[in-house]
Amino acid sequence: MRARDGDKQSFGRLVQQFQSRIFAIAYGIIGRREDAEDITQETFIKAYKAIGNLQTGVAFYRWLVQIAVNTGINYKKSLTTRQSVSFAEINEPLFQGESPEAYMERRESFARLQAMLSELSPEHRVVLVLREIEGLAYDEIADMLQIPLGTVKSRINHARDKLRRIVTFKG
């Protein structure tokens, strides 16, 4: 892997390949596009600096996800101490060519979702995003976050319970 030898162009191709997925993880943790972009950028910079230490055989993407998760949690904590920024600051969903009514409904659903997620701690958001977006198994999440398997399960189920309320409230 040429990126390991400090080849910036090769590393740039990796950034291009993985930025959307890392952004989704960051967005799942932080809930604001601008902050998620910062986290994504920081993740890749950290990865570039540490890529020389990446052991052969360790999957690059999994390693990158771990950096993104740690960066996201730390970023969220630093935001909490500096200012109150949360999911409650609504990001407008992208228009996907649907009817205005359907778009408004989706927008409302997004707002409800943001409000619900803002009640979850960063740790809960992390396990939720790793499970539901990345599709990692419980033991993989436990291994990545260095927490007991039972804690992973309880956090995911707590987060899922919260999400269910969105549908319940809609009805």
Add this chain to the structure above:
Amino acid sequence: MNCDDCRELFYEYLDNELDDMVRQRVERHLGECRVCRAEWQEITEALASYRNFVTTVSPGRDLTEDVLANLSGQERRQATVSFLFLGVAFMGILMFVGMCILLPLVYPILRVGLDLAINNLLPIPAIMLMAFPAAKTASLILLGLALLLMTWATRRAILY
């Protein structure tokens, strides 16, 4: 299987963690029970909304250029710091070596120059004043006036 049992197994069913027999019982119950089926739909709908929420937002720009520019900037800053550090270290070594070589040569000359200055130049004002009493008086008067002026200026600065 009753409704409570079924509800308790929802998330395990979702994660495909049930053995075949239990999974079939859950599916059978969901097929028969409208209430549990509605709850199950709530879960799947909520998770679908969540996935949609997270994955439909994308970065506002291509971050590749930003990351590469940031890395180049950091490398430049690091190179500047290294250059400055090495430069200062090199100058220090150069000065130390220079002093070791040059000081023994320069010291006698400096010493002679200093002696000459102390012995011959410093007494000149005193000799002049002794030779010209009028200059001595004038300089004393000037000194007194300067002291008065300084006192007045200090007092004014403190009071106003």
